Each structure stands twice: as structure tokens, then as C-alpha cells.
Amino acid sequence: MPHPSGPPDSVGILVPSGMLGGGFSPETITRGICLGADVIAVDGGSTDSGPYYLGAGTAKTAEGAVRRDLRLLLAAASSARIPLIVGSCGTSGTDSGVNWVAGIVNAICAEDGLDLTIAKIFSEQDAGQLIAHLERGRIHALPPSETLDAATLGRCAHIVAMMGHEPIEQALREGADVVLAGRATDTAVSAAFALMRGMPPGPAWHAAKIIECGGQCTTNPASGGVFARIDHRGFTVEPLDQDTACTPTSVAAHMLYETVNPYTMREPGGTIEVASARYAAVDERIVRVEGSRFEPADQYTVKLEGAAVTGYETVSFAGIRDPQILRSIDVWAEFFGKTLTERVADTLDLPADSWGADLRLYGYNAILGELERQPATPAEVGVMLVVSAQDQQTATAISKLANPLLLHLPLPTMTHLPSFAFATSPAHIDRGAAYEFVLNHVVDVDSPTDMFRLEFTERRDG
Amino acid sequence: MAETGDAPRTLGELALEVRSKNAGPFWMTLEAFMPDEETYRIADALITAELISELYHVTPAALQIFRLPDLHVVKVSFPRPVVQGSLHDRDVHAGQHHVPLATVAV
Numbered sequence: 372m373p374h375p376s377g378p379p380d381s382v383g384i385l386v387p388s389g390m391l392g393g394g395f396s397p398e399t400i401t402r403g404i405c406l407g408a409d410v411i412a413v414d415g416g417s418t419d420s421g422p423y424y425l426g427a428g429t430a431k432t433a434e435g436a437v438r439r440d441l442r443l444l445l446a447a448a449s450s451a452r453i454p455l456i457v458g459s460c461g462t463s464g465t466d467s468g469v470n471w472v473a474g475i476v477n478a479i480c481a482e483d484g485l486d487l488t489i490a491k492i493f494s495e496q497d498a499g500q501l502i503a504h505l506e507r508g509r510i511h512a513l514p515p516s517e518t519l520d521a522a523t524l525g526r527c528a529h530i531v532a533m534m535g536h537e538p539i540e541q542a543l544r545e546g547a548d549v550v551l552a553g554r555a556t557d558t559a560v561s562a563a564f565a566l567m568r569g570m571p572p573g574p575a576w577h578a579a580k581i582i583e584c585g586g587q588c589t590t591n592p593a594s595g596g597v598f599a600r601i602d603h604r605g606f607t608v609e610p611l612d613q614d615t616a617c618t619p620t621s622v623a624a625h626m627l628y629e630t631v632n633p634y635t636m637r638e639p640g641g642t643i644e645v646a647s648a649r650y651a652a653v654d655e656r657i658v659r660v661e662g663s664r665f666e667p668a669d670q671y672t673v674k675l676e677g678a679a680v681t682g683y684e685t686v687s688f689a690g691i692r693d694p695q696i697l698r699s700i701d702v703w704a705e706f707f708g709k710t711l712t713e714r715v716a717d718t719l720d721l722p723a724d725s726w727g728a729d730l731r732l733y734g735y736n737a738i739l740g741e742l743e744r745q746p747a748t749p750a751e752v753g754v755m756l757v758v759s760a761q762d763q764q765t766a767t768a769i770s771k772l773a774n775p776l777l778l779h780l781p782l783p784t785m786t787h788l789p790s791f792a793f794a795t796s797p798a799h800i801d802r803g804a805a806y807e808f809v810l811n812h813v814v815d816v817d818s819p820t821d822m823f824r825l826e827f828t829e830r831r832d833g
Numbered sequence: 834m835a836e837t838g839d840a841p842r843t844l845g846e847l848a849l850e851v852r853s854k855n856a857g858p859f860w861m862t863l864e865a866f867m868p869d870e871e872t873y874r875i876a877d878a879l880i881t882a883e884l885i886s887e888l889y890h891v892t893p894a895a896l897q898i899f900r901l902p903d904l905h906v907v908k909v910s911f912p913r914p915v916v917q918g919s920l921h922d923r924d925v926h927a928g929q930h931h932v933p934l935a936t937v938a939v
Contacts, residue, residue, distance in 0.1 A: 418858050421918035421925045515859060515895070515912035623904055627864050631856045631910040633899055676858075681919065729920050738929050742889060744936075759920045807919055808858040 378569025381602040383407045384561055384578070385611075388595055389585035391415040391440055391457055391472075392432030399596040399611045400447045406598050406609075410564035411448050413440075414557050414583055415472060416459025418676060418808065419629070425463035426528045426678035426806030430471060432462065438475050442483070445476065445549070449485045454543055456550045456560055463676075464531045464554025466495040472551050473828060487549050490542035493824040494553030496530040496675065501814070509815040513674070516811035523809050527677035530810065534673070535639035537819035539563035547827070554676065556638055557583040565601045576643045577663035578606040580636060581625050588625035591615040605661035607653060617658045619650035639674070639819060641667040670815050673822055677810035682727075682759040684802040685770040689777040690792035692751045699782055700752060704730055706783050707776055714772045719765070726760040726769060754791070763801055770799040844879060845935030847872050853931035858917045861927040862910040863934055873905040875939055880907045888933040890914060909934075 385403030387395040391413045403411070415432075416424075424431050441457075448455040461468015469491050480487055502521045504510050510519050524530070531554035540563050542550045552560065561579035566572060578599040586594040589610040596611040608617050626633040626645055634646040644664040651659045696703055707730060715721060731737035733753035736746050756773055760766040777798060779788045816822060841847040849866040856862040865880065867873040877900055882893035891911045899908040915922045924930055 419855055419926055422858070423918065513859075620904060624866070624906065627862075627901075627904075627906060627908055629854050629856050629862070631860045631862060631897065633901065633908060684920070727920050729923075731923055738923050739932065740923065742930075742933050744933070757920060805918070805920070807916055811857075811859050 381600050382565040382568050382570050383409045383598065383600045384565065384582065385411045386561060386582045386585055386597050386599075387411065387413055387440070387444065387611075389414065389583070389587060390417070390432070392436035393585075394436065394440065395443075395595045397443055400443055402611045402613070403596060403598050404447055404451050406600075408451065408453060408598065409568070410454050410456065411444055412456045412458070412561040412564070413444065414459055414560055415457045416462040416464050416468070416554065418463070420462075422678040422806040422808045425465065425531065425676060425808070426680065426804065428461075428463065428465040428467040428529050430461040430468060434475065437472065438479065441472075441475055442479050445479055445485055445487065446483065448548065449487060454548055454550065454564060456539060456552065456563060458552045458555040458557065458560030460551050460553060463529070464494055464552070465529050466493050466553065469493055469551055469553050476549060476551065477828060488546050489549045489551065489828045490545070490547035491826045491828065492534065492538045492542055492550065492552045493826070494531045494534055494555070494822070496532050496822065498524040498527060498530060501530065501675070504814050510675075510812050511672075511815070513811045513813060519810070519812050523679070524677070526679045527809060528680055528806065530675060530677040532673045532675055532814070532822045533639070534823050535559045535819050536563035536566050538823040538825060540567045541820055542825055543567055545825070545827070553823070558636075558638060558643070561599075570601045571603060572641070572665035573663040574601050574604070574606045574660070576638060576665050577645055577648060577660065578608065580643060581608055581622055581660070584625070584628065586610060586612070586615065587628055588622050589615045589617050590621050605659060605663070607657055607659050609657040616656035619652055619658055622658045622660065623648075623650045640671050641665050671817075671819055672813035673816050674813050675810045676808065678806040679809045680804045681807045682761060682805055683763040683766045684805045685758045685763075685766040685799050686802055687756040687758075687770050687773060687777055687799040688794050689754045689798060690751060690794060691754060692792060693789055694748075696782060696789060697750075697752060698748055700732060700735055700749070703780065703782055704732060707780055710776055710780060711769075711773050714776075715769055718772060719768060721760075721765065726758065726765065728759070728769070728773075729757040731755040731757070759805060763803065767799070767801055774798060842938060843935060844876060844937050844939055847875065847939050848935070851931045851935035853927050853929070853934075855913070855917060855925075855927040856910060859912055860910055861913050861930060862908060863931055864906055864908045865934065867905040867907075869905060870902070873902060873907075876907050877902075879937065879939060880909065880934070884937065885909050885911070885934070888937070889930075
């Protein structure tokens with residue numbers, strides 16, 4: 372990759388989609404390259420879909436979808452001689468996720484004859500080393516979480532640390548054409564190259580936040596990629612789909628999306644401040660943003676994410692259509708809970724607090740529960756029973772005790788046994804381990820790169 | 834407003850969009866996007882800490898409310914009452930929790 376001396380006037384960033392494996396049209400890439408992209412950046416992960424992916428260390432995205440996207444991105448980056456940066460590989464950014472994406476990249480390079488230098492940055496953390504940080508008072512809770520204890524670190528199945536831009540920049544400086552990062556802040560993935568090339572942090576970080584979800588900052592979030600050009604005073608952003616627009620409102624409103632606070636956002640090295648940012652239309656589909664600031668923090672902090680097993684689950688599902696039952700569905704649900712608790716106590720030698728059940732009445736009040744206001748009598752209800760226990764055998768056993776109740780439980784006042792509509796045979800399915808996010812804490816570090824391990828995959832000959 | 838027949842009766846009908854989403858694993862956030870200044874003023878007056886506290890069973894002290902008149906948006910964030918992905922979480926992305934706010938009468 373050529374390195375001209377001195378900082379350039381601007382840096383162009385192509386974000387093909389909000390998620391690697393999410394798909395985009397080949398024209399998206401062609402258009403972004405034509406606009407003078409200096410780097411392609413794409414996010415490969417998120418915690419949005421819950422703790423399972425980190426806990427189990429597996430990806431949410433399908434391998435075929437990731438391969439399809441990477442094939443287009445690698446070809447474009449290679450022929451334009453610009454770097455490709457993938458963040459939070461494999462959904463959660465575990466070491467297995469980085470290696471999974473690296474395996475796909477290596478196979479594509481071999482098949483398509485691409486000679487690229489590939490860097491992997493691992494961000495998975497060892498609980499023992501974190502306990503040492505904890506004992507030295509270097510780990511702090513973020514709201515709304517409580518102070519961390521060593522036992523919580525110990526029971527995590529996987530722990531990742533979210534890197535800032537520095538480990539990515541280090542990989543680029545050491546010659547990487549392709550950077551496959553473990554867990555990284557969504558913004559660091561897009562900001563890293565612009566910061567490395569000397570762009571000011573205010574516009575670089577703000578632009579990165581605006582473009583990290585792809586088309587989400589446009590008038591048509593399903594449209595695919597976006598392109599940002601960052602310079603020394605601000606940045607411009609435009610959609611790569613010619614029929615879609617960025618408007619001052621669509622861009623400014625993106626600061627609301629999945630954020631707690633729309634004005635400030637903490638990164639490892641400081642805070643993005645956009646309260647005084649000005650959004651102006653350049654034309655009907657390009658927006659100019661100036662006035663964004665980045666306030667460096669006194670202490671560099673790295674955020675941790677960890678998922679621990681909470682139990683093993685079994686899900687059962689049955690349908691109720693009988694209007695007599697549905698008119699008294701709350702009574703039925705309460706009777707179900709009481710009867711199941713008695714059956715478990717009679718049959719299985721289990722401490723009461725070692726298992727749990729969640730009875731969800733889909734079509735009635737499953738989604739909002741007690742927040743639902745006076746639901747009407749439904750035409751039909753899908754009854755989902757989720758059972759959690761300390762091991763899979765017990766969760767399955769409890770679900771088998773629940774099976775006759777899901778099939779035949781009457782209202783307490785009824786004199787006959789109804790039969791409900793099982794959707795499948797068997798009516799239950801074992802879910803395996805269930806997880807919970809248990810870390811919402813930051814570590815004070817002396818160096819932005821210390822917690823991350825950079826490795827180059829062996830370069831192919833010729 | 835009953836006389837006018839078609840007049841919006843709920844915040845959701847008055848708004849361009851009322852939406853909810855997880856904001857990381859530990860928070861959820863609600864936004865009411867209003868079409869203009871007049872409807873923004875209605876939403877701004879309607880959405881108070883007391884209202885959100887009553888609709889979502891959270892203590893007012895836990896709420897963060899952001900009023901963005903330039904965008905005609907009111908945004909409210911609070912810690913998730915049910916841990917994401919836990920046994921009793923029925924909305925992993927918190928994407929359907931806008932409904933109690935959207936169905937408030939205006």
C-alpha cells in the first residue's frame with residue numbers, strides 16, 4: 372500500500388453495509404471506489420442479538436453470506452490497493468470468531484489468487500489476568516451495573532475487550548492489507564484509517580458513528596452502503612445507492628439510534644461530543660457536518676463484555692383456540708404455574724430455586740407482560756413454556772412433566788379435559804445452554820494496545 | 834378531538850414514528866419522531882418522567898429524557914428492567930416496547 376508523505380487533505384471511507392454478511396449490491400462497491408475510497412470498513416458484530424453468540428463463541432451470520440460479502444470486498448480492496456478492515460469478527464469478536472473469518476478470507480485469497488497481508492487482532496481476555504486488574508482497583512462499573520467481583524469474571528464462558536482504533540492502526544502500520552479485528556467499538560473500525568492519516572478526531576469519530584450502521588443514516592435504511600469523506604474541518608456523507616439520500620435530519624437522527632445519549636458517546640480514549648455539530652445539505656443527497664468534537668479522557672479505558680451460562684433451557688409450544696379457555700386465559704395461566712410447581716415438587720427432588728419457568732401467552736400479552744394494558748380476549752393464543760434448570764436433563768424432565776398440562780390442562784372450574792393444539796411432535800425442543808451478559812465494566816489501561824494480540828497470517832508465496 | 838373523526842387519538846398516530854430499541858445489553862431507548870414543531874410541542878409536554886415511569890414501571894430517577902426540538906424528537910433511555918436474553922426476557926432487541934408509549938392518548 373503506498374504511503375504518501377504528510378497527511379492528505381481528506382480520507383474517504385466506504386462502508387458497504389451495517390453488518391458483514393448482511394449483503395450489498397456489487398454496484399455499492401463500484402460506486403464507493405469511484406468516489407475515491409481510501410479504505411473499506413465493515414462491522415462484523417454486535418451484542419444486539421443477545422448473549423448467546425458471545426457465550427457460545429459462534430457467529431450469528433451464515434458462513435455463505437459472510438463469504439459472499441468478503442469475496443466482493445477483498446476483490447475491490449485488492450484491485451484498488453486500499454485496506455479492508457473488519458471489526459468484531461464472528462458477531463461477538465471472540466478468538467474463534469476472528470479465526471472463523473480469517474479462515475474464510477484465506478480460502479477466498481487462495482481461490483481467487485489474491486496476495487494480501489492479513490492481520491488478526493485478538494481481543495479475548497483471560498479471567499485470571501482480569502482478576503489481577505480487579506484486585507489493583509483498575510476495573511470500574513458502568514451504570515446501571517454493580518461493582519464487579521472475581522467470581523463473576525470466573526463464571527464467564529467468554530470475555531472480550533473492546534479495542535479502540537490503536538490496535539487496528541498498529542496492524543495497518545505494520546503492513547496489513549486486511550485487518551480482522553476481534554471485538555472493537557463499532558466506530559473504531561471506521562475511524563482507524565482516517566485517524567492514522569492525520570484527520571482530526573472530532574470529525575473522524577463522528578463520521579465513524581454516522582456510517583457504522585451503513586444505510587441507517589439515510590432516507591432508506593435498507594439501501595445498503597454509505598460513503599464518508601473526512602477532512603480537516605468536518606466530513607461529508609452520502610449513500611452509495613443513487614436513489615437514496617442523506618438529509619441533515621436523517622444524518623442527525625442517526626445519533627439517536629441504539630444510543631442512550633444522543634449528544635455524547637464514550638470511546639476508549641475519550642468522548643465524542645456532537646451537541647454543537649451542524650448538519651447542512653450540500654445537495655439533495657449529500658450532507659456536510661462540522662463542529663463535532665472529541666474530548667480526550669484523563670484515563671484510557673477498555674470496556675469488557677462477558678457472557679456466563681445461566682442454565683439450560685427447554686422450550687415447549689402449544690396453541691389454544693377454544694373461546695371458553697381464552698376468555699379466562701389469565702386464570703388458566705395461573706393454574707398452569709401452580710400445577711406445574713406441584714408436579715415438579717412431587718416428582719423431582721429439586722430445590723425450588725434451582726429451576727424456573729416462563730409461560731408466555733403469544734397473541735395475548737407475551738411481549739409486554741405486565742406493561743400490557745387490558746388486552747382483549749384473543750382469537751387464539753400460542754403458549755410458549757420456557758424452562759430453565761441447572762442442566763439439560765433436568766430442564767427436559769420438567770418440560771416432560773409440563774407436556775400433559777400443555778395438552779390437557781382445564782380451567783379449575785371445568786369438568787372435562789380439553790386437548791390443545793401441539794404445533795410439533797414432540798412439543799418441546801432442548802435449547803442447550805442459555806447465557807447472560809454479566810460484564811458492563813471498564814479497565815483502566817496504560818497502553819491502548821496491551822490487551823490485544825496482533826498476529827499476521829502467513830503470507831502466501833507468489 | 835372525537836368530533837373530528839380522523840384526528841389522531843394516540844401519540845403513535847400523531848407521530849411519524851415511535852420506536853424502541855436496545856442500547857447495548859443493559860439499556861433500552863424510546864424515541865418519538867414528530868412531523869413538525871406543533872406536534873413536537875404536544876409530545877414534549879406529554880412525555881414526562883412521571884408518564885414513562887407509569888408506563889414502563891421504572892423509577893423516575895433512572896430515566897434520561899432528551900428533548901431535541903431541532904429534530905422534533907423526544908428520546909427516553911432507561912436501564913432494561915429485564916436482563917437481555919434472560920429467562921423472562923420476551924423482547925431481546927426491545928423492539929416492541931414502544932407500544933405503551935405509542936398508544937398513550939393525546
